[in-house]
Amino acid sequence: MKEERYSSYSFLLDRTARRVKQYAQQKFKALKLNVTVDQWLVLKHLYEREGMKQNELAELLFKDNPTVTRIIDLLCEKEMAIRRQHPSDRRSFQVELTRKGRKKVEQMKPKIEKIRLKAWEGLSKDDFTHFKKVLDSIYKNLE
């Protein structure tokens, strides 16, 4: 790719990512879901695979350890998750959902798809495929 004026992509990328998160957050609030978008992400992953170490969670979510620590702190305060001693490694925890946490995921799951879909009005499946390809390339280029 020749050196031209491609600088605007970072601006658009940042702006759009913020808007997408903000949009979802506003819907969450309107639905009185009482969790943030990032907390939802953690809940969803724990629902699908319980007992993960914070470590593994961080890797899955591409968040750093401190961020995961704090999100789990909040989920524990809300009594949606608990930390259990890892049976063979006293440094780490296995994070589990409480009954309340599982209920929350089941309550939210069907609503999320609709919220997420709004962004794609007027766009095609090919747009989607291509878009994901580019996002992936960018990420890999910067690794």
Added chain:
Amino acid sequence: MKEERYSSYSFLLDRTARRVKQYAQQKFKALKLNVTVDQWLVLKHLYEREGMKQNELAELLFKDNPTVTRIIDLLCEKEMAIRRQHPSDRRSFQVELTRKGRKKVEQMKPKIEKIRLKAWEGLSKDDFTHFKKVLDSIYKNLE
């Protein structure tokens, strides 16, 4: 667009946007530029059009007023910008660059393009055009 599994775009979008900003920030640090990526954006806009109100700056950057207030606070502390009383509206300021601020922009400008370009290795001009189109559609869909 049919209701399928498009939820992953928000994850990829967020992840990539964060990576892009982080990558640039690391380069800034290595070059000892002593500004953040967002501070750079403000500097650049002020360089191109001095005397803007914080208001106008916020609109250009798609940031909210509190965020702009804080970034300008930091730029003023670093003596790269100053707030001037607006001549006809005592509520607002005209933000200007100091000599130091202008020098910083001139020093940084040529280096930024290279940093930004790294993300596009292996991607074509069409990829770029299409990518921007999709980002724009998503943004507009959520407005």
Added chain:
DNA sequence: TCCCATTCGTTGCCATGGCAACAAATTCGC
């Protein structure tokens, strides 16, 4: 003119997130 709605910038609160430093626990190399 006077009141009211609006605008502008600021402040506070909270959540995320990057980064560095740390302690405790574990693993590796010898």
Added chain:
DNA sequence: GCGAATTTGTTGCCATGGCAACGAATGGGA
């Protein structure tokens, strides 16, 4: 088996950013 290096999670600091509330200033309408 011992000491060094690494891993795991936590804490602190700072910057961004969403949101609500606020004061000061402005502008519009009765």
